[in-house]
Amino acid sequence: xxxxxxxxxxxxxxDGQARLLARVYLGSDRPAPLAELAQELDLDRGGVTREAxxxxxxxxxxxxxxxxxxxxxxxxxxPYYGDLHGLLLTAFGPAALIGxxxxxxxxxxxxxxxxxxxxxYAGVPGSEPADIDVLLVGSPDRTAVYRVARELAPLLxxxxxxxxxxRERWDDAGEGFIREVKSAPLLELDLDSDENLVGAx
Amino acid sequence: MSDEEVQxxxxxxxxRRVQPDxxxxxxxxxxxxxxxxxxxxxxxxxxxxxxxxxxEAARKAIAxxxxxxxxxxxxxxxAHARIGAYALAAFDDPIxxxxxxxxxxxxxxxxxxxxxxxxxxxxxxxxxLEQARAIVAAVEADLE
Numbered sequence: 001x002x003x004x005x006x007x008x009x010x011x012x013x014x015d016g017q018a019r020l021l022a023r024v025y026l027g028s029d030r031p032a033p034l035a036e037l038a039q040e041l042d043l044d045r046g047g048v049t050r051e052a053x054x055x056x057x058x059x060x061x062x063x064x065x066x067x068x069x070x071x072x073x074x075x076x077x078x079p080y081y082g083d084l085h086g087l088l089l090t091a092f093g094p095a096a097l098i099g100x101x102x103x104x105x106x107x108x109x110x111x112x113x114x115x116x117x118x119x120x121y122a123g124v125p126g127s128e129p130a131d132i133d134v135l136l137v138g139s140p141d142r143t144a145v146y147r148v149a150r151e152l153a154p155l156l157x158x159x160x161x162x163x164x165x166x167r168e169r170w171d172d173a174g175e176g177f178i179r180e181v182k183s184a185p186l187l188e189l190d191l192d193s194d195e196n197l198v199g200a201x
Numbered sequence: 202m203s204d205e206e207v208q209x210x211x212x213x214x215x216x217r218r219v220q221p222d223x224x225x226x227x228x229x230x231x232x233x234x235x236x237x238x239x240x241x242x243x244x245x246x247x248x249x250x251x252x253x254x255x256x257e258a259a260r261k262a263i264a265x266x267x268x269x270x271x272x273x274x275x276x277x278x279x280a281h282a283r284i285g286a287y288a289l290a291a292f293d294d295p296i297x298x299x300x301x302x303x304x305x306x307x308x309x310x311x312x313x314x315x316x317x318x319x320x321x322x323x324x325x326x327x328x329x330l331e332q333a334r335a336i337v338a339a340v341e342a343d344l345e
Binding site for chain 2: 139142143146147150161163164165166169175176177180
């Protein structure tokens with residue numbers, strides 16, 4: 001379990017707890033069993049179970065049993081639900097919301113979060129991200145991408161700044177900017193499935 | 202023109218009032234038109250320069266509109282970003298608003314290409330030219 005507090009919002013006791021809460025609260029439309037959440041979030045299974053127990057005891061989440069599997073859902077009747085959802089959305093929303101929003105735009109082969117937000121998410125300390133940097137590989141319609149970015153900004157309480165590079169430029173790696181992006185923390189957003197809170201590298 | 206929003210920008214110091222200068226505005230708009238032609242001409246040979254010139258065409262067109270209406274950018278940082286804020290306030294039109302939002306994206310692309318060793322693609326230049334043409338045409342129509 002990631003035991004240090006998350007740099008994006010160090011109010012949570014650990015990065016693992018924050019990731020789990022963010023996944024459960026912001027991905028409530030795609031609930032998953034604990035074992036899958038652990039894998040998706042790059043957390044150890046035992047730690048996730050203990051954290052789930054703790055959060056359930058505090059009334060922040062509730063469990064549902066499906067066969068032998070345990071599925072967590074946000075407890076919408078908790079007095080903290082609204083505030084907690086808002087905090088999680090502002091702090092961790094980019095990993096959960098940007099991928100699904102981009103799925104409606106054809107022509108995107110890969111989508112990454114980079115820059116200061118991705119660095120904080122990956123555990124690199126630094127100042128609070130002023131905006132969310134997104135790099136798209138492919139040849140999507142510029143207008144459609146920028147429109148999605150503008151719609152996301154008020155939800156995430158930060159500007160979303162996408163840049164688009166062709167597959168050739170991304171693979172070539174001769175360009176200074178792309179080399180710099182690749183050498184810093186990147187969070188790839190899954191554009192094909194319903195899982196977006198993948199582990200940062 | 203949404204006077205109320207422009208007034209609010211003046212009150213916040215984003216813009217300041219000056220004497221309207223129709224002649225200078227016409228000259229600046231003519232320069233913007235020449236920039237458009239230049240950007241289209243060099244687009245195939247030099248994408249980074251073409252994007253920068255297309256951006257300048259749009260920026261000068263908006264600046265000429267400000268000049269004609271007796272406004273200038275106030276002091277402080279982010280002058281280029283403020284030009285976009287003026288355009289959004291001054292042209293109360295949802296379709297043009299898309300162009301002005303796009304103008305800001307082109308500004309960011311231009312900055313990255315000027316300072317961050319970032320290349321520009323043909324699709325970026327096409328996008329920038331489309332926005333610049335729409336903005337120059339809107340200013341021309343409004344100042345006629």
